[in-house]
Amino acid sequence: MSDNDNEDALEPATAVLPLDAWHRERGARMVEFAGYWMPVQYEGIIAEHSWTREHAGLFDVSHMGQLSVSGEGAAEALEALMPGDFSALGEGRVRYSLLLSENGGILDDLMVTNAGPHYALVVNGATKWDDIAHLREHLPDEITLTHHDEQALLALQGPEAAAALARIAPMAGDLRFMQAGLAIWDEVPLWIARTGYTGEDGFEISVPAEAAAKLADALVAMDEVRPAGLGARDSLRLEAGLPLYGHDLTEEIDPVSAGLAFAISKARRTEGGFPGADRILGLLADGAPTRRVGLALEGRMAAREGAEIFAGNESVGRVTSGGFSPTLGHPIAMGYVAAAHTEPGTALEIEMRGKRLPAKVTKMPFVPHRYHR
Amino acid sequence: MTRYFTEEHEWIAVEGETGTVGITDYAQGQLGDITFVELPEAGSEVKKADSVSVIDSVKAASDIYAPVSGTVSGVNPALEDEPEMVNSDAEGAGWLFKLTLSDSSELEGLMDADAYKSYVDGL
Numbered sequence: 206m207s208d209n210d211n212e213d214a215l216e217p218a219t220a221v222l223p224l225d226a227w228h229r230e231r232g233a234r235m236v237e238f239a240g241y242w243m244p245v246q247y248e249g250i251i252a253e254h255s256w257t258r259e260h261a262g263l264f265d266v267s268h269m270g271q272l273s274v275s276g277e278g279a280a281e282a283l284e285a286l287m288p289g290d291f292s293a294l295g296e297g298r299v300r301y302s303l304l305l306s307e308n309g310g311i312l313d314d315l316m317v318t319n320a321g322p323h324y325a326l327v328v329n330g331a332t333k334w335d336d337i338a339h340l341r342e343h344l345p346d347e348i349t350l351t352h353h354d355e356q357a358l359l360a361l362q363g364p365e366a367a368a369a370l371a372r373i374a375p376m377a378g379d380l381r382f383m384q385a386g387l388a389i390w391d392e393v394p395l396w397i398a399r400t401g402y403t404g405e406d407g408f409e410i411s412v413p414a415e416a417a418a419k420l421a422d423a424l425v426a427m428d429e430v431r432p433a434g435l436g437a438r439d440s441l442r443l444e445a446g447l448p449l450y451g452h453d454l455t456e457e458i459d460p461v462s463a464g465l466a467f468a469i470s471k472a473r474r475t476e477g478g479f480p481g482a483d484r485i486l487g488l489l490a491d492g493a494p495t496r497r498v499g500l501a502l503e504g505r506m507a508a509r510e511g512a513e514i515f516a517g518n519e520s521v522g523r524v525t526s527g528g529f530s531p532t533l534g535h536p537i538a539m540g541y542v543a544a545a546h547t548e549p550g551t552a553l554e555i556e557m558r559g560k561r562l563p564a565k566v567t568k569m570p571f572v573p574h575r576y577h578r
Numbered sequence: 579m580t581r582y583f584t585e586e587h588e589w590i591a592v593e594g595e596t597g598t599v600g601i602t603d604y605a606q607g608q609l610g611d612i613t614f615v616e617l618p619e620a621g622s623e624v625k626k627a628d629s630v631s632v633i634d635s636v637k638a639a640s641d642i643y644a645p646v647s648g649t650v651s652g653v654n655p656a657l658e659d660e661p662e663m664v665n666s667d668a669e670g671a672g673w674l675f676k677l678t679l680s681d682s683s684e685l686e687g688l689m690d691a692d693a694y695k696s697y698v699d700g701l
Contacts, residue, residue, distance in 0.1 A: 250636040251611040382619065436637050505614035505661065507634050529613035529636050536613075558616070558632060 206307045215261070222267045223357045223414035227421055231432055241268045243435050250436035255529045257403055258572075259439060261363035263424050270333025271356050271411055272340070275323035276348040283317065283324060286343055288460065288479040290470035292534055292547060294319045299383040299398050302329075303460055303468050304336060309481020309488075310456040311463065312339060314448070316400060318385045323351075325396070326387075327358070327409070330448045346523035352518030355509055357417035362441070364406030364575065365429035377408060382576040393420070399577060402438060404445025404570055406577045443537060444530050446499055446569025452510055453539055454524040461488035462541065464569075465496045495522060496547045498567035499536040500555065502562055505529075505538040508555040514540055515554045515561065524555060532572050538564070582645065582685055583694035589669060590645040590677070592685065597677045599645060601633070606668040606696050609635040615661045617653040617675055624648060624677070626684050631674055638692065646684040648677035 219237045228235065233244035244265065246253060256262055274283060281293040289302040296319050304312040315331045318325040328336045329515035331484050333352075340350050361370055374388035385398035393416040401407035412420050424430045439449070448454045454463055459481065466489060473479060477486060502508060507528050514522040527538030538555065548554060549568045554561040579593045587605035590597040606612065614634035624630045624644040631642035653675045656663055664672035679685075689697060 240690070246610060249611055254636075371583065440636055505634070506616060507639070509639060529634065531611075531636065 217473040219314050222265065223417045224265045224267065224421060227418045228265065228432070233432070233434060236435070238435060239268045240508060241330065243268060244432070244438045246434040247432050249557040250434070250440060251531045253431065253433035253437035254440050256431050257363045257433055258532060259364065259438060260431070261366040261369050261407070262306055262403075262437060263421060263430050264360040264362065264433050264438055265421070266330075266360050266409070266418070266438075267356055267357040268330030270326075270328040270330065270336060270570045271353040271358060272326040272328065272333075272337070273320070273323040273351045273353065274326060274340070274344065274348060275351075278345070279324055279348055280310055282344050282348045284473070284479065286340070286480065287317070288469040288473045288482075288485070290472045291315060291317060291319070291324065293470075293472065295319050297348075297384055297386050299385050299400055301468055303465065304339065305460075305485075306456055307391065307480050309459045309484040310451075311454045311458055311460060311465075312336070312456055312565075314450055314454055314465070314468075316398070318398060320385070322394070326429075331451055338554055353411070355409045355414055357412045357414045359412060359417065359421060359424070360401055360403075360407060361407050361410065361424060361430065362401045362403040362433075363429075366405070366407040369424060369427045369429045370410075373420075373426065380577075382410075382578050383405070383472065390420070395420070402445075403441035404447070404572060404574045405441075405577055422450045440528055440531060443526060443528055443539070444570065444572040445533055445574060446539070446571060448497065448539070457494070458541075459485055461485060461555070462493040462495055462497065475490050478556070492544060495541045495543055497539060498547050499567040499571055500524070500527075500540060500553065500564040501533075501567040501571070502527075502538065502555065502564045504562060505536065506557060506560070506562055508538045508557055508562060508564065512538075512540075514542055514564075515556060516546050516551075523551065530571060539569070542566070580685075581691060582646045582688035583639065583691065584643070584688055585592045588642060588645045589694075590676050592682070592687075595679050596651065596681070597646065597648065597679055598673050599675055599677060600673040601642060601664065601668055602631070602694070602698075603636070606665050606672070609633060609637070609640055611636045611653075612661045612664045615657045615664060615674065617657065618650045620650050620652055622650045623680075624650060629676065634661075636688065644677070645688060646679055648679045648682050650675055651678045652676045
């Protein structure tokens, strides 16, 4: 027995996050991910996946980078690096955005919140050091960038998340999807955003590292809440059609091909002024030659990252992530396919281990989002 | 019937010239929820350490190697509809395939149950 999947190159020393002991006490299997020891599962991926879809799963995502950007002109400074309209973003509002390279490639996908005195950014764990370097290089000197590595980040996701969290932070129940605010719980400041990566209603909670275990204990003590690991996080986000940076998104991929044109604010479509604007606005007008699509497979064999996609004998694309969908009971995948073959319902084949697996182009999300709008 | 184990976490239970092959309970626990088992074709000849089967879990795909050389004489038909049987009974009803051994001296290089247990305890 051996894993076929290549792990990403790891940093030589694997770092420990604030809840490391908490996970181990609860029987988590820990794996190295983005340079940290992270819990991949507790009782099992499918059980945690289903529990999150039906109740509420508690995920530790403290590996992600929590940054703040402040100073006179912070919104404009961010707009020079991303295609969002942050000047028009109201206080307590969250936007999904993209850090873009000069030619319009995606350096990272992230959440930007107008937190009042500053903009709060949550970036991917695997890319945070590159993001910080990129921001330091490109933000003007009068803008301050702070990395809040003293904060842990917990995600509480699922249809019962709101009822659970409101018991310790009543304001959470008043937030709508993509809104955020501050709660004080037992003298602990909790920065709560109604956001997530599962397609379910839920929250991401920034908490001082020293209070993270106390918060996690308080949440899993509730009947609705069970801990869930990275394994379930990945299968949930795949069902929700949400791309994973480093797999479905890379520096070689632009926002239009990725189906993320919604992250280019209306005002920015006419004004431009973000990195790669010429190329990206051209793709918006003319259509991208390849596009990210969802694929539903027949049978039970999963298609994995890197598998080639065929229309008859013609190679038309490649799978960027794939796996078994616990909710649907069959494998699903996402990948990039030549535009002519992206219409939902198009029959394609995916080559896995010398076999051709029938697959149909499917609208994403595979499992409907249930955000609290 | 004697049961042998490999460092890759396969087991083979041998009776005469026939061996039944599966993965160990430790292995199924490491793989997590199993969603598909790709089995070798009956009649195919396999060499010791060849990748002969693939197990898909929610997380990843894992190769299963032939513990010894031989000819595949049958596969577990129940796994087509119930691959999760490998999770629930890895060393019994969740067996993968049967082999007619071509060189039973290859068994000498494998571990017995006690040696395998010490091997896993050391992981």
